[in-house]
Every structure is written in structure tokens, then in C-alpha cells.
Amino acid sequence: MLKLGVPSKGRLMDKTFDWFGARGVGLKRTGSEREYAGAVEGVEGCELHLLSAGEIPAALADGRIHLGVTGTDLVREKIAGWEQRIEELEPLGFGQANLVIAVPAFWADVDTLDDLDAAAAAFRASHGHRLRIATKYHRLIREFLRQNGVADYALVDSQGATEGTVKNETAEAIADITSSGETLRANHLKILADGLVHRSQATLFRSRKAEWSAEDRATLATLKGVLGI
Amino acid sequence: MLKDVPREEVTRLIGLFEAAGAVRVGADVLQPADTLLDLYGEEIRARAYVTHDPLRGELMLRPDFTVPVVQAHMAQGQEPARYCYAGTVFRMQEADTGRPSEFEQVGFELFDRGDRARADAEVFSLMSQCLEGRGLRAAIGDIGLLSAAVAGLSTSEKRRAALMRHLWRPRRFRALLDRFGGRSAVPASRAALLARMESEAAEKVLSGAGVAIGKRRADEVLARMATLQADAAEPPIPEAELGLLDDLLGVRASPTDALEHLRDLAVDMPALTPALDNFAARLDALADAGIDLATLAFEGSFGRTLLEYYDGFVFGFFAPERPDLPAVASGGRYDALCRVLGQGREIPAVGAVIRPALLAEIGEAG
Numbered sequence: 302m303l304k305l306g307v308p309s310k311g312r313l314m315d316k317t318f319d320w321f322g323a324r325g326v327g328l329k330r331t332g333s334e335r336e337y338a339g340a341v342e343g344v345e346g347c348e349l350h351l352l353s354a355g356e357i358p359a360a361l362a363d364g365r366i367h368l369g370v371t372g373t374d375l376v377r378e379k380i381a382g383w384e385q386r387i388e389e390l391e392p393l394g395f396g397q398a399n400l401v402i403a404v405p406a407f408w409a410d411v412d413t414l415d416d417l418d419a420a421a422a423a424f425r426a427s428h429g430h431r432l433r434i435a436t437k438y439h440r441l442i443r444e445f446l447r448q449n450g451v452a453d454y455a456l457v458d459s460q461g462a463t464e465g466t467v468k469n470e471t472a473e474a475i476a477d478i479t480s481s482g483e484t485l486r487a488n489h490l491k492i493l494a495d496g497l498v499h500r501s502q503a504t505l506f507r508s509r510k511a512e513w514s515a516e517d518r519a520t521l522a523t524l525k526g527v528l529g530i
Numbered sequence: 531m532l533k534d535v536p537r538e539e540v541t542r543l544i545g546l547f548e549a550a551g552a553v554r555v556g557a558d559v560l561q562p563a564d565t566l567l568d569l570y571g572e573e574i575r576a577r578a579y580v581t582h583d584p585l586r587g588e589l590m591l592r593p594d595f596t597v598p599v600v601q602a603h604m605a606q607g608q609e610p611a612r613y614c615y616a617g618t619v620f621r622m623q624e625a626d627t628g629r630p631s632e633f634e635q636v637g638f639e640l641f642d643r644g645d646r647a648r649a650d651a652e653v654f655s656l657m658s659q660c661l662e663g664r665g666l667r668a669a670i671g672d673i674g675l676l677s678a679a680v681a682g683l684s685t686s687e688k689r690r691a692a693l694m695r696h697l698w699r700p701r702r703f704r705a706l707l708d709r710f711g712g713r714s715a716v717p718a719s720r721a722a723l724l725a726r727m728e729s730e731a732a733e734k735v736l737s738g739a740g741v742a743i744g745k746r747r748a749d750e751v752l753a754r755m756a757t758l759q760a761d762a763a764e765p766p767i768p769e770a771e772l773g774l775l776d777d778l779l780g781v782r783a784s785p786t787d788a789l790e791h792l793r794d795l796a797v798d799m800p801a802l803t804p805a806l807d808n809f810a811a812r813l814d815a816l817a818d819a820g821i822d823l824a825t826l827a828f829e830g831s832f833g834r835t836l837l838e839y840y841d842g843f844v845f846g847f848f849a850p851e852r853p854d855l856p857a858v859a860s861g862g863r864y865d866a867l868c869r870v871l872g873q874g875r876e877i878p879a880v881g882a883v884i885r886p887a888l889l890a891e892i893g894e895a896g
Contacts, residue, residue, distance in 0.1 A: 381624045406740030410754040412719035415705070420754060422695060424746055431571070432746070440624075443572055450702025452571050452695070467744040489741045494719055 302348050303520040304511075305341060306360050306369035309351035313503060316395045317370045324528045344527055346520040355379075357506075362386045364510035367517060368524075374400055374478065374501035378441050388507045391530040396503030398478040400438055402445075402496035403485050405467055405474075412494050414449045417474070421453040424473065435459035435472035438498070442476045445498045464488040505530075535634055539886035540616050543636040543660055547614035550656050552638055555613045557598035559620075563588035565597060569870060570839070579620050591620035596864065599639050600871050600879065610642035610649075629856070630887075639881035646878060647808065650843040650863060651815035653880050657847065657859050658821060660884060664892060666847040666858055668825065670785065671832025672812075673697065673862075674842045675792065675805045679778055682801025685710060685767045688757065700834055707775065712766030724762050727755065774799055781830035785813050788828040812843060833862055841866040843880065849892045858892065859884040 307328060308314045318328045327342035328349055339349030350366055357371035358379040370393065376383050404411050411420050421432040432454045436442050439456050446454060457472050464484050466472035478501065479485055482492060507521075548554065560583070566574050578593040592598065595615050603611055616636040623631050638656060642649040658668070680693045689710050696702040708714040716724075726735055732755045742748045774795050781788050789810055796802040817823055833844030840862030847859040861882020868877035 405742070405744050405746070407736060407742050407748070408746070408751055409723060409736050409739040410751050410758060412723070413717050415709075415717070416720075418702075419692065420746070420750075422692075423750065423754060427750065428745065431568075439575070443576060447573050447576070448701075450696060450699045450705065452699070452702075454572060455567070456572055456575075470745045473744050473746050489743050491740075494717070 303346055303368065303517045303524070304348055304350050304366040306350045306352045306357050306366035306371075307339070308354040308357070308370065313354055313370075313396055314351070317393070317503065320393050320395070321528070326524070326527055344520065344524045346516060347524060358383075358387070361506050361508040362510060364508050364512065367508055367511045367513070367521070369506050369508070370503055371506065372396055372398070372501045373504050374398070374438065374441070374499055376504075376506065377499060378438050381440070386508070386510050388509055390505045390507050390525075391528070393503045393505060396501070398480045398501050400441060400476065400478050400498040400501060401485075401492045402434070402442070402474065402476045402498065403464075403479075403490040403492050406486075406489050406491040408491075414446075414451055414493060414495050417493060418449075418451040418453070421451065425453045431455040432474065433457045433472040434474045434476055435463050435466040436476035437463070438476060438478075441498055449495075464490060536886045536890040539889055540634060540636055543884055543886065544614060544616055546656070546660050547612075547636070547638045550612065550638070550652075552612040552614035555599060555602055555615050557592060557595050557602070557615065557617065559592055559618070560586075560589040561592045561598060562586065563590045565871075566590055566593070569597070569867065576624055577621055579622055592617075593621055594619050594883070595635065595637055596639075596867070596881070597871065599637075599881075600868055600877070603639075603641050603879075604872055604875070604877065610640065610644065612641075613639045634886050635883045636886055637881060637883040639879060641877060641879050643876075643878055645815075646842070646863070646880075647811035647815040649878070649880050650812050651819045651821070653861060653882050654816060654843075654845055655819035655821055657845075657861065657882050657884065661847055661859060661889070664858075664889065665849070665851070666892075667827065667850050668845060668847050669827045669829055669832055671829050671844045672805070672809050672842065673833055673840055673844060674808060675778060675802065675830070676834075677841065678802050678805035679775055679799065682799045683767050683771050683775075686761065686764050688761065689764065689767075698834055698839055700831070707767070707772065710764075710767050711769070711772045713772070716762075720758065723755070724759065727759055732756065770798065779830045781828065783828055785823050785826050785828045788830075789813065808842075839867055840864050845882070849888075852892060855888055855891070856885075858888045 307317050321328045325343050329340055331338045331340050339351050341347040341349050352360060354371050355375060357369040358376045360366045361369045362380045376387060380386060411417055424432045434454050435457050437460050442456060459466055463475050463477045466475060563580055579591040581589050583589050599613055614637065618632050619635045620632045623629050638653060640649050640653055676697060677694060680690055683690055693703060693706055696706060732752050736748060736751055777795060781791060792806055796806055813823060833840050842863030842865065844862035846857035848857055849855055859882060863880040865878050868879050
């Protein structure tokens, strides 16, 4: 049985259902609202698994599901060497968000990563600790800053309301997902000119690690045909 | 699966190190993360395993023995001192390279305020003796030459400090050098800011930029704006000096040929001369210790991407038939790291580690 993992709630679930529905594949919950069971209509041999969006990358990487819908940001953040374990099949055109690095807008002297690095060095010298960047995307940000040669920073974990950390003085800068930049502006923050770390969107992924029987392969071919991908 | 520790190699190496006067020391597997993070920065998280202790906070599985050995030495404090150790170190592999994430290291560290060239040669020749007959090739470098060349650039102190800070990040170092040398353009936003500052007071530019929030205060922003203005007035680093630095970084030759070539370069940059004298003294000390200099390969960039942040002599022993393997042994001088750990105290140190499992893997004579 080909297992398709889809976010279990919210806009991401609704839009995923819409996307598949518009292409003739009916995804739906079975049982009550509280039950995470579902069905796939229109393609034989395929079953729906409703999972938390954050768990889908690991489920794909371990091969517990064959296909899954989640954000490209989560796959890159959670799975080291993700390309070896997961393949991108099709971007779904929703859930777009940019992972960016933002600093207080009043930092007139800082507009690039180069500036951020220099400011971090000076900050560490005068405050005695590294310049803190609040984020939940630790791996992506660390790798991005390493590639761009930014030093003397510390990542501090923030699982929510990240934009508020600067005002609260628990961080000096942030790295977070934004779609319009509105929340950043409202919190007196600006995005660095070269601070775009990743452009994310909801994407249909295929697990390379799952067991692919001949039947599963056939089902995938049928599904792709129906979806037109 | 239980891994095979090459016990015979470990015993043999420890025996040789002890015979060379080293006291055997141990170290906790769990090391306080903050010390390592302050030394190596956030990048260490990609290399070391971090775990959490309910009482002691963040801890790391030791990625090497350097920090605990230096700390043990500072507590003990007699000099000169020689230490050796053997144990597992842990290195996280973020990409699937097939390299082990835990392996045995056997090491030797020498703390000596006396003749540095002689101390460098002592450690190198001890390693060389330990590895004899295994068909390994040694590469050497000298970060001291590189920092002398940076210190000799005719540019502002701030620019030299910025370059020095990124000595161990080759890409960043190159980008800074290109900018300071006028090889790359000033970023548009920087140019715009500088243009505004010509006609407007910095305070006005700042207040127009937004509400002051966070721990980095307005005076710090103003201070850096002034720095940027001063930097913009700085003439580019002369092309000849950039060429000289490229030349130094690109040298690959026998140490004797390299020395001769670098002496030629020093005619145009006299600041190199003291570092070259150190380099020459080290070569003499190595020859005195019985090392055949013709068997060594000098590389101008060697040691710039190692975790350890060596700042003087650096070396590695490699299996020429096995380019897939990392260095079987590596080491160098790390005075600056000790200065940070000793909070300004000067503790000259040079050391090296051998990976016995690699030695066992390549077998006799390659």
C-alpha cells in the first residue's frame, strides 16, 4: 500500500486537499474530526496518513511513508543530507514563505551579512558575549552563516514569537520565516539585503528510503498520471 | 556493534610518548559546551555532539583533548610540561561521508616557554618517529607567516584586524581582501549610506532609520557608522601586496625552496622577515632533530581549515596511497588558543594527535 503523508490540520491541510482535489484525487478525513485517519479516492492502492507537518520530513527520511507533503524549509532543516533520502516531486504553489535574517531597522550601519559579521565582532568585544540570533532553524542558519563567513554569533532557540526577542533583549537579531515581511516591519526589524536563506513552499516529496514494491511503483505512476506531474 | 580499538597501536604510542617525558592525563568525555562555543563559535555545533545536563546545562562530547589538557596544565602550572593521552573523541558528520563519528586519538602536548623552534621540532620528530616505516608523507605549513603578511599590509589597523579575524575562514578572508583591495565593488546600500552621511549628521540618519530596540545600542551603531566613513577614505591595499599574499598562499614546494622564495618576497614586505627567521630556525631545528627536510612538502595554505585554529607551525601526515583518508596524524602550535583559555596569560603550546585506527588500516609501509 502506498502511504501518502499529509499535514493533519490547518491551512496547509486544507490547501493540500484542494490541490489534490483540483486534479481529481479526493483526499478526505474518515471518522471524526479528532481521528487522524483518511482516505484517497480516485487512485487504487494509496492510503492517506494525517501527520503533523513537522513530523513528515522524518517520516519520509525513515521511509515510514512513501510520499509526503511538507515545506521545503522543514525538510532542509530537519534532515541532514536530505537529497540522499528524499526526492522533490512537485512544488504545490502554496505555503510560500522565505527564511530570512532580520536585524533592527535602526541599525543604519548594517545592511549585508558582511556588516552583520563586523557588527557581531564589535558587539562581542563591548558586551562580552556573542551576538545572539533567535531562530528555530538552527541547521539552516548555521550552515548559511558558515558559508557566508559570519562569526561571533550565537544561535538562541525560539519556537515562537521570534520577532519579539529583540525588543525583549533575549536576542539581537532573528532568523525566521516570513511571507510578506509585515510582522517584521511591525516589530521594527528589517531583512538583510543578502539575508534570504531559503525560499520555501509546500512540496510533494518522495521517500527514497521507503520500501517500494512493484505495486507501489505502479500506484505512484498512476497517481502521477492523474495529477499530471 | 563493538568497534575494534587498535590497542596494540595505542599502547605502543603511549609508550613512546611517555619515554619522551610525557605524563599521561585523562579528560572527561562530557565537556562544558560554553567554553568550546566561545573558542570555536557556533560552527562547532555542526562538528560536536551537544547534550543537556539538568544541572550543568549544555555539554559536549569532547571533540578533542586540547581544551581539557590546556586547562589541566593551567591548574598544574609547572613548565616545561609534556602530556600524553589516549581516548575516544566524537565528531558529528552532517553529510554522509562514511567517516566515523567516534574514533580513538592518541596525543602529545608540549608546554614550553623556551625556544619555540626547538619545541616545534621536538613534537614533529616524535610523531615522525612514531610513524616511521608506514610510508606516510608529511606536509607542513606556518600560519605565523600568513599573519605576518597580513600585519605587513599597508592599510588601516581595523582592516588588518578584520583580515586576521578571518584567517581560518578562507572564503571570507578572500572576500575581505577583494574589498579592501578595491577588486570588488562597495555594496550599493553601503555606498548609499556613505553618500547620505556626507550631507546629513549621523544622528539624523540613525533616527530616521527606526526605533532603537535591543541590546545593541544607538551609540554602537553610530560608532560603526563612523568606522565605515573612515574606512571609505582608506586607499585600497596596493595590488603588489595582494599579489604577494596570493603568492604566499599558493606556495607548494620543499621547505628549503619555499624559504628561498619567501625571502625574495620579503624584499618587498620586510614585515615578513621576523616570521621567516622563525621559519628558518624551525627548519634548522628539524634538521638537527634528524628530519630530512627534502621529504617534507611546504604548503602556504596548510592548516587554515582545521578545527584547532593553529597559529604557528602546522603539520599533517598523510597516506599517499589513500587520498580518501584524513590525516593519520596532525598537529601544530596553538599559542593564541591558550591565550584565550588563560585569559591573557601567555602559555606557548604545541601538540599533535595520531589516529591509531587509520594507522592500523593502512598497515605497514602503506
